[in-house]
Amino acid sequence: SKSIRKLVLGNWKLHGTLSANGSLLSAVREGVANSAITASCDVGVCVPFPYLAQAESALTGSDLAWGAQDVSAHASGAYTGEVSATMLRDFGSRYVLVGHSERRMYHAESDQLVADKAKIALDAGLIPVVCIGESLAEREADQTLSIVERQLAPVLALGSDVVRRLVIAYEPVWAIGTGKTASPEQAQDVHAAIRKLLGEDGASVRLLYGGSVKGANAASLFAMADIDGGLIGGAALNAEEFLRIAEAG
Numbered sequence: 304s305k306s307i308r309k310l311v312l313g314n315w316k317l318h319g320t321l322s323a324n325g326s327l328l329s330a331v332r333e334g335v336a337n338s339a340i341t342a343s344c345d346v347g348v349c350v351p352f353p354y355l356a357q358a359e360s361a362l363t364g365s366d367l368a369w370g371a372q373d374v375s376a377h378a379s380g381a382y383t384g385e386v387s388a389t390m391l392r393d394f395g396s397r398y399v400l401v402g403h404s405e406r407r408m409y410h411a412e413s414d415q416l417v418a419d420k421a422k423i424a425l426d427a428g429l430i431p432v433v434c435i436g437e438s439l440a441e442r443e444a445d446q447t448l449s450i451v452e453r454q455l456a457p458v459l460a461l462g463s464d465v466v467r468r469l470v471i472a473y474e475p476v477w478a479i480g481t482g483k484t485a486s487p488e489q490a491q492d493v494h495a496a497i498r499k500l501l502g503e504d505g506a507s508v509r510l511l512y513g514g515s516v517k518g519a520n521a522a523s524l525f526a527m528a529d530i531d532g533g534l535i536g537g538a539a540l541n542a543e544e545f546l547r548i549a550e551a552g
């Protein structure tokens with residue numbers, strides 16, 4: 304919505320090296336510092352766990368935030384391989400993605416698990432970015448709204464106090480990494496429906512669009528009434544392209 308500050312978040316996925324990240328982080332930091340982007344838009348990057356310390360040292364004191372791409376639903380304990388919300392906070396994380404479609408698909412994350420992750424992240428002082436969206440088969444079967452409603456149900460059950468502090472990313476699975484972006488109208492329709500599902504709590508919730516956002520299509524998407532920014536995969540790995548997208552925010 305026009306009254307909501309925009310947010311553009313990069314999702315690096317399983318990409319990066321210390322050396323490549325060093326260049327990318329400093330180029331994005333410089334670009335943001337030398338622009339008017341942060342007058343209207345928050346910007347951040349969600350990096351692989353091992354690079355959180357690098358992001359923290361490269362971005363501390365800048366206008367950029369950082370965070371992770373997943374979080375454990377457990378606070379601590381015998382959960383080998385997991386990373387907790389308080390660990391993410393220890394490295395200065397502001398955001399964490401929960402329920403990205405790649406986690407739902409390849410790691411069988413359920414709607415309830417995603418809600419549990421959102422809750423533990425919030426309790427630790429992180430801003431969870433709850434990712435939802437339908438597959439191509441679901442869209443073609445006219446199930447888009449019932450899918451996002453189902454995905455959000457356990458999140459909404461957490462109550463107003465939680466819902467008001469979330470970020471939600473609508474990412475149609477058919478648009479992620481495919482080069483096929485939802486049209487601004489297609490995305491807006493779903494965003495408006497999501498806003499409605501959130502009721503009164505939704506008025507100030509940031510609803511991001513994700514799925515093949517690029518410098519060339521960002522402005523037309525972000526101009527829509529209920530699109531409050533973007534979650535950016537592939538294009539976030541290129542500083543120039545990512546900055547172009549943030550300029551549209």
Ligand code: PEP
Nearest residue numbers: 479480513514515536537
């Ligand atoms: C994503 O991973 O959240 C995403 C939107 O990817 P891409 O921009 O590459 O489609």
